[in-house]
Amino acid sequence: MTERKCILTGDRADPDHLIRLAIGPEDQLLPDLRAKAPGRGAWIGVSRAELEVALAKGKLRGAIARAFKTGELAIPDDLAEQIETGLRRALLDRLGLESRASMLLTGSEKIDVACRKGQVRLLLHAMDAAPDGNRKLDQALRVGQEAEGTDLAGIVLPVDRNALSMAMGRDNVVHIAVTDSRAASRLRAAIGRLESYLGCAAEAPVHGEPRSTDAPGVQANV
Structure with missing residues (x-):
């Protein structure tokens, strides 16, 4: 289009x-x-x-x-x-689809191992995740991507653990690792739309690239 x-x-x-x-x-x-x-x-x-x-x-x-x-x-x-509810639902639905397709990992220990092996394409944290838990997994991500000393980090979602758990049909989902690059791209798009609408867009950097704070552009009529 x-x-x-x-x-x-x-x-x-x-x-x-x-x-x-x-x-x-x-x-x-x-x-x-x-x-x-x-x-x-x-x-x-x-x-x-x-x-x-x-x-x-x-x-x-x-x-x-x-x-x-x-x-x-x-x-x-x-x-x-209505728009916010719809965008939030679209993100949760996408997470559910990727989960059923076995594109996601949950559980801090499994995610830590995958991060350190360089297998994680996108790291996500629930909005109510403990900061210390986020920091540990962010550090594991930087180690696996050979990006220590950079600001490479996971995305803190504008969604809490209860909503994530319900969407994915699992108990106590606090952190999510995406191991497939195409799934990561699809999720970035859904996250970006919601965050841009909420006015808090921040694109997750890849392989140590600096974090961007620019929201996706505003656009048009047809």
Whole structure:
């Protein structure tokens, strides 16, 4: 797909970094996170905080009216929450799929060994994981990637251990190691979308590359 344009900022980017809005069956505006709903859509690439400001000031309604050529659409008051819930669910669903495909490891001891052997492509921590446990596994990751002395580290997810455990059908999932590069890429995409929307995006560095704090670009309308 070509780039799309954010109806709120005018910035352009890959549609994978944007949120598509579509018209529901009762003429209500709904998030179309898979970008598969039929008919015309509009794209936004702003954080939740920015979207809530646009909703409160009527900026989103004006942009939607221009995008869809109508002012009759109903915009739900909880649109921002619907988007966050959907992005969070998409991440948890992806973790569940990768887990069932045996692409993930859990348990600190197993992850530590895999990290030190250089087998881990992506390291994830629950948001309520103990900092000391994170530090130990981050250090094991740097050892395995021959990246000691760098800031290479796992991603602290905006999801707690209870949600991770339910998504993966396992008990007490606190840390996750991804051992397949393609699975790691898919999970980075899902994590990036949620973190960008929450305004806390941070791309996990690979093989000792420096950590980036830039959020994915905002984008467009179709």
